[in-house]
Amino acid sequence: MATATVEERIEAALDRIRPAIRRDGGDVWLIKVEDGVAYVQMIGACGGCPASNATLKGGIEAVVREDVPEIRAVEQV
Numbered sequence: 001m002a003t004a005t006v007e008e009r010i011e012a013a014l015d016r017i018r019p020a021i022r023r024d025g026g027d028v029w030l031i032k033v034e035d036g037v038a039y040v041q042m043i044g045a046c047g048g049c050p051a052s053n054a055t056l057k058g059g060i061e062a063v064v065r066e067d068v069p070e071i072r073a074v075e076q077v
Contacts, residue, residue, distance in 0.1 A: 006068060010038050013067035017059055021046060028060060036072040038064055052076070 004012070010030050021028055026046025031039045040060065042052045049055075053076070061074035 006033055006070065009068045010064055010071065013064045014040075014060070016067070017063045020059070021055070024049075026052075031077050033071070036070060038068075038071050038074045039077045040074060041077050 007030065010033065014028055014030060018027065024045055026042060026044035026049070028046065029041045029043060031041050033039070040056070041047075042049075042056065046052045046055065056074060056076055064071055064074050
């Protein structure tokens, strides 16, 4: 069995948190991974929500870093 890529592992981590984000009318997409940073786009209700940065840092980044330890940060594009 092939080892999952970093991107695939990040997507799997995002899938863990997506149900909560979707309940609020939004979603999160992985755009790129560069130098240990995952760049994501918050869409839907999350795109312009003032709390999206708290969601990003407190929820999304925590889950991604737990599942993919080589990622040091998650940033919004």
